[in-house]
Amino acid sequence: MSDKSIVIDAIINGEKYRAKEQDPRKNPVHPDEVVGYAPLNTKKDTIKAIDVAHEAFTSWRQSSIDNRVERMKKAIQTIKDRTPEIAELLSREHGKPLYDSEGEIGVSLAWMEFACDNVKEVLENNVEEHDNGGKTIIARDAIGVISAISPWNYPIALSTIKMAPALLTGNTMVLKPSPLAPLAVSKVAEIIADEFPPGVLNLVHGDADVGVELTSNPKVAKIAFTGGTETAKDIMKSASEAIKLMTLELGGNDAAIVLDDFDVEDERAMRRMVISNFLTAGQICMIAKRIYVDRKIYDKFVDKYIEAANKWIRVGDPFDDNVTIGSVNNKKQVEIVQDLIDDSKSKGAEVIKLGKVLDPDLYDEGYFMQPTVVLGADYHDPIVEEEQFGPTVPILPFDGDEHALELANDSIYGLTSSVWGKEEHAIKVAKHIQAGTTMINTAAVQGLDVRFPFGGVKQSGVGREYGKEGLLAYTETHVINLPNDLDLPYIPE
Numbered sequence: 001m002s003d004k005s006i007v008i009d010a011i012i013n014g015e016k017y018r019a020k021e022q023d024p025r026k027n028p029v030h031p032d033e034v035v036g037y038a039p040l041n042t043k044k045d046t047i048k049a050i051d052v053a054h055e056a057f058t059s060w061r062q063s064s065i066d067n068r069v070e071r072m073k074k075a076i077q078t079i080k081d082r083t084p085e086i087a088e089l090l091s092r093e094h095g096k097p098l099y100d101s102e103g104e105i106g107v108s109l110a111w112m113e114f115a116c117d118n119v120k121e122v123l124e125n126n127v128e129e130h131d132n133g134g135k136t137i138i139a140r141d142a143i144g145v146i147s148a149i150s151p152w153n154y155p156i157a158l159s160t161i162k163m164a165p166a167l168l169t170g171n172t173m174v175l176k177p178s179p180l181a182p183l184a185v186s187k188v189a190e191i192i193a194d195e196f197p198p199g200v201l202n203l204v205h206g207d208a209d210v211g212v213e214l215t216s217n218p219k220v221a222k223i224a225f226t227g228g229t230e231t232a233k234d235i236m237k238s239a240s241e242a243i244k245l246m247t248l249e250l251g252g253n254d255a256a257i258v259l260d261d262f263d264v265e266d267e268r269a270m271r272r273m274v275i276s277n278f279l280t281a282g283q284i285c286m287i288a289k290r291i292y293v294d295r296k297i298y299d300k301f302v303d304k305y306i307e308a309a310n311k312w313i314r315v316g317d318p319f320d321d322n323v324t325i326g327s328v329n330n331k332k333q334v335e336i337v338q339d340l341i342d343d344s345k346s347k348g349a350e351v352i353k354l355g356k357v358l359d360p361d362l363y364d365e366g367y368f369m370q371p372t373v374v375l376g377a378d379y380h381d382p383i384v385e386e387e388q389f390g391p392t393v394p395i396l397p398f399d400g401d402e403h404a405l406e407l408a409n410d411s412i413y414g415l416t417s418s419v420w421g422k423e424e425h426a427i428k429v430a431k432h433i434q435a436g437t438t439m440i441n442t443a444a445v446q447g448l449d450v451r452f453p454f455g456g457v458k459q460s461g462v463g464r465e466y467g468k469e470g471l472l473a474y475t476e477t478h479v480i481n482l483p484n485d486l487d488l489p490y491i492p493e
């Protein structure tokens with residue numbers, strides 16, 4: 001164990017619980033360095049966490065909204081105060097630059113604050129007065145125990161997106177982060193759990209084995225999952241026996257459509273385009289993963305894109321202020337992305353390296369990948385059809401807006417998308433894209449707004465997070481009916 005490595009414990013019923021076995025999380029930039037240890041929890045630990053969450057639900061669901069908000073606000077303040085420490089830990093276990101980790105915590109806090117500010121309005125009873133004197137109360141009830149399962153790419157944002165609305169609306173939770181970035185998010189979960197009564201927020205660690213218990217246990221009422229589409233298929237099967245509610249935020253293969261009236265000389269727009277492909281080394285669900293450009297401006301676009309990318313991309317140590325892109329999070333992800341690039345090359349595509357590698361020795365040591373652009377791929381090559389989830393992007397030409405829409409919509413995914421060009425023209429095209437979100441002249445997290453619902457269509461997900469919908473997703477509609485005509489006239493005496 002290195003001096004700076006930490007040990008994370010599970011949290012069950014407000015108590016820290018040290019598991020028998022620990023899983024070392026290594027720094028992807030220095031793969032020999034252990035950043036910390038996360039517990040390898042067992043099925044038994046997981047059942048215990050679910051049981052205590054189930055017990056805590058009875059009283060927590062009756063707590064006042066003001067009480068819940070006050071507790072969450074205290075947690076928000078502590079997370080704010082401890083942001084430098086948490087961001088540093090996140091960058092060390094993840095490989096992304098410090099500004100990116102701070103940005104992730106910033107988005108998480110903005111969402112938690114929005115959830116606090118809006119939960120009262122969302123939970124307010126809606127009362128319908130009937131003409132004949134009866135009335136109906138439409139209440140929003142808490143659901144019960146929520147199993148929250150999050151991925152490694154934005155571990156804090158994609159866990160707080162679940163913790164804040166679930167707890168504020170009166171549910172209890174068991175959270176399981178990814179073993180590939182378990183440490184910083186656990187610090188955030190500890191801070192939140194400390195402010196709430198025992199059993200309201202519980203934390204366990206592990207991989208699919210723990211995940212299966214969390215998704216099949218009959219005491220779990222809802223699953224809030226962010227991760228891969230294939231994993232979600234397993235989860236749906238696992239949950240089917242006991243019928244559970246689900247919010248699923250899954251993979252994406254977001255198209256960026258560049259129209260013929262896009263100004264390729266607009267340097268700020270080009271910078272946004274490049275960032276939308278390579279932020280967090282491309283490991284974001286909602287990043288633009290295939291670029292379609294109107295053939296009329298294709299050549300000029302490619303030149304300007306490469307120019308902008310060469311300016312912005314500086315690959316290196318996450319703690320170097322000059323660095324814009326850190327390492328990839330894990331070796332397996334490097335291999336997945338490299339296989340897609342090699343496949344394109346073998347079919348005759350041109351692969352162009354972008355930007356600068358600032359420290360070649362460090363680059364060789366860690367799981368780094370210099371960003372690339374792939375030109376001349378076929379529309380149905382794996383690099384175009386699959387989610388690369390890494391720092392490479394194909395650019396392909398299209399002939400007219402209809403063709404662009406056909407290509408963009410020809411996907412099993414539909415998370416986000418973007419259209420680049422004159423506003424009116426772009427909106428017209430945007431309306432026909434099958435996606436949960438479409439951004440105009442920006443893309444990816446640059447256009448994310450926590451006040452509005454976020455989620456995917458097709459195999460990119462079920463349900464919405466963020467916005468008021470993201471709070472409502474943790475409630476069930478409960479109709480309380482007080483009819484005036486208590487005896488129905490058509491039922492015989």
Ligand code: NAD
Nearest residue numbers: 150151152177178207208211227228231249250251252285
């Ligand atoms: P993953 O599906 O491999 O893992 C996600 C989580 O599920 C982890 O905590 C993992 O331990 C757990 N898990 C694995 N098998 C399980 C099982 N059988 N039952 C229950 N839980 C199980 O995904 P990942 O590699 O961590 O994340 C990358 C994927 O997540 C990409 O496809 C990306 O697009 C997607 N993602 C989607 C969004 C979104 O909002 N739509 C956001 C971020 C990431």
